[in-house]
Amino acid sequence: MRKINIPRAFDRIHECWSPHIAARVNGQDVRLAKIEGAFEWHHHDGIDEAFFVVKGAFTMRFRDGDKEWDVEMEEGDFITVPAGAEHMPVAEKECWIMLIENAGTVNTGEHLSERTKTDLPEL
Template sequence: MSNEPIPLSKALASFDALWSPRIVTRVNDYDVRVAKVEGEHIWHVHDDTDEFFLVLDGELHISLREASGERTVLLPQGAVFTVPRGTEHKPYAPSGAAILMFERAGTSTVGDRHDEIPDHVDATIGHALNT
């Protein structure tokens, strides 16, 4: 990890892959990841950890399956949302977005339980940032 400031615009400009987060830094046992997203991710669950989203650019939708039923939250640029652990969810960005995620180091992008993984989704625990 860098001990210098990291401009998020530079971090995002360093890669093109969609749904393939880069680890910008680490805070204690948590990764701060940035990703470019467009289209749909998959339904998945993180059994033991929450997942924090901040929309840096564009708009992100997150569908949730909760005890009360299914709903979708809309996150415009600058909005934050935390998906509680154990909640089945599916992020999607019809027009594309840049996002920052804060989640426990080692957390898989496709969760602990998930649908079949399509080719456009990178099943990873995050990639090192090469700026």
């Protein structure tokens, strides 16, 4: 068994958009990440993804064809992005998030880029 203090764990994350694994539960990763600026449009085929705002705020942008909409996320908010939904998180200032998703899920989903992280560090 291992105990982790979530707010203090963020002190060990030094790069934005670089998720770290805080725990594994029943085949799911609990990941922590600092985000700032815009990520990139992506989706995860067959995989839901949950976001919890630990500190700060961000906008989760969605699009479906020509339709786009935003969901404003504030400290304490939780959202599940359904499998296949095209989305892009955007944070005007540094924001701390917790993600829950299947172990091994690639952070950029089906879109591979220079931001793709495949070997996530553990906290």
